Amino acid sequence: MKSNNVDNVENKGQKDDYSLERVPRNKRNMGWISITNITFGIATAIFYFQLGSVMALQFGAINAIISAVYAIVVAGILGTFIAYLSAKTGMNVNLLSRGGGFGYIGASLTSLIYASNFIMYCAFEGMILVFAVHEFFPSIPKSVFIIIFGSIVIPLNWFGIKQLDKLQKWSLPLFVIFLGAAIIVSLYKTPIYEGNFLTYMPEGVKVGGSALLLCIGMQHGIMGLTALLASDYARFLKPKDMKGTIAIGFIPQIFCYGVMGGLGIWFGVLLAQPNPGVYIVQLLGIGGALFTLLTQIRINVTNIYSSSLSLSNFFENVMNFRPGRRFWVVAAGVTAMVLMLGGIVDHLDTALTFQGVFLLSWAAVLVTDALVVKKLCKIGPAYYEARQSNLHKWNPVGVVSLIIASVLGTIAALGYMGAFLQNTAAIFAAILAAILTVVIAFITKGAYYTRYQVDDIPKEDYIA
Numbered sequence: 001m002k003s004n005n006v007d008n009v010e011n012k013g014q015k016d017d018y019s020l021e022r023v024p025r026n027k028r029n030m031g032w033i034s035i036t037n038i039t040f041g042i043a044t045a046i047f048y049f050q051l052g053s054v055m056a057l058q059f060g061a062i063n064a065i066i067s068a069v070y071a072i073v074v075a076g077i078l079g080t081f082i083a084y085l086s087a088k089t090g091m092n093v094n095l096l097s098r099g100g101g102f103g104y105i106g107a108s109l110t111s112l113i114y115a116s117n118f119i120m121y122c123a124f125e126g127m128i129l130v131f132a133v134h135e136f137f138p139s140i141p142k143s144v145f146i147i148i149f150g151s152i153v154i155p156l157n158w159f160g161i162k163q164l165d166k167l168q169k170w171s172l173p174l175f176v177i178f179l180g181a182a183i184i185v186s187l188y189k190t191p192i193y194e195g196n197f198l199t200y201m202p203e204g205v206k207v208g209g210s211a212l213l214l215c216i217g218m219q220h221g222i223m224g225l226t227a228l229l230a231s232d233y234a235r236f237l238k239p240k241d242m243k244g245t246i247a248i249g250f251i252p253q254i255f256c257y258g259v260m261g262g263l264g265i266w267f268g269v270l271l272a273q274p275n276p277g278v279y280i281v282q283l284l285g286i287g288g289a290l291f292t293l294l295t296q297i298r299i300n301v302t303n304i305y306s307s308s309l310s311l312s313n314f315f316e317n318v319m320n321f322r323p324g325r326r327f328w329v330v331a332a333g334v335t336a337m338v339l340m341l342g343g344i345v346d347h348l349d350t351a352l353t354f355q356g357v358f359l360l361s362w363a364a365v366l367v368t369d370a371l372v373v374k375k376l377c378k379i380g381p382a383y384y385e386a387r388q389s390n391l392h393k394w395n396p397v398g399v400v401s402l403i404i405a406s407v408l409g410t411i412a413a414l415g416y417m418g419a420f421l422q423n424t425a426a427i428f429a430a431i432l433a434a435i436l437t438v439v440i441a442f443i444t445k446g447a448y449y450t451r452y453q454v455d456d457i458p459k460e461d462y463i464a
Helices: 005-009 032-043 047-059 061-089 093-134 142-156 161-187 209-229 239-271 276-284 286-319 325-341 344-376 396-413 419-423 425-444
Strands: none
Touching (some): 093 209, 093 325, 161 276, 209 344, 209 419, 209 425, 239 276, 286 325, 344 425
16 A cells, blocks of 8 residues: 655655655765765764863773774774665665654654754854854853854755755865864974873773773763764765765764874873863964864754754654754754753763763664564565654554663663673663564564555665
8 A cells, every 4th residue: 555645745845855755766866975075074073082082081092092993893883784774765864763663753752862962962062162262252252152153054054965065075175284284283292291192091090991991981972973873864875886885884983983083082192181172272273263163063064964854853743843954954053052051061971871872772773673673584564664654653663672771771871780881881772772672573573663565665775
């Protein structure tokens, strides 16, 4: 039975963004290099400087480096699978969740939390820029800079993914020039720590053990986001470029945790300063402020784009409210400014803890449902359905798995299950979510994936 025609015209008037439906095969016309280039918007964020600097100064450079390698491998593998599923089906993770174990209301709840994550990161990144520029203009209130810089990303998101591709492509050379200048200047800077930065270790801290686990725990706070993010762009990948999903999955992670995180370790130890908004300005002066402006615009246009897609998904499903993606671009930008004005940066640790548990669990459900439930066990349809008329509101396979894993993972992260699980809570939650996904799929026998069998989905979009 085919779906109603109304489902085929979701998001009418803004088809280029396909925030509420799969991208048709004839519209998947971007090469893997262009897709990877867009994801570099998040990979070049100064936030990774800060993450590397904080870990190195608190737990030692070697522990920070080992955790970065771990993050590249785990997030790269997850990111590759997510990118493949997205490119194969023409859907981002919000739409994949509908037919991938959650149902259309269940998927909407994940979309709302996903959107909130991007909005929070937009606020965190924006405040790094605000602090950097405020160093040069201390007489101007920070609130003025928050409004100015928070507003910039709204018009830069107005025309969707093609505009983002151009922005990231033309700004990347400037980013490389500024980054190269910072590295060169740092080589001639008199270091506060005079030894080899690799040997830096705070008093009483050793390689491995609890210090390494704490570093890994910090990486978990962002790994789920970088793995899931690729889906918003990989859905536009040319079908003949499917092998490029490996590059889309791994290259941004290598740059996030390896290059940017590694430089953060170097800069942090060299200057004994964890805040990149401070040490980049110390290295490059006004050029450091311009560098920070460039990087934060690159990352925040990506944050706002992804959050706008997720908000569209949530409000369309739950409230049948369809004002269009541009409305949600404005809403996300304004909300990020409100969070900045409200001091969201004071709650970074708490936000990262919850996000790490939730996002890695969500990624685990999606990957397990595709590779084990659908492909290996042949439970449920071999395709993804995203249209409401063909879906149940809730599918316990994903919903129950995510709720149980997130609750127990959060309890573990708060320290109620011992020190080891406290620092590995996100991975613990992800493994638990994967196991529950398979178990519940067998119990329900795939009964809640679709209401009707459809025959209008291209066979090339099937994953099993």
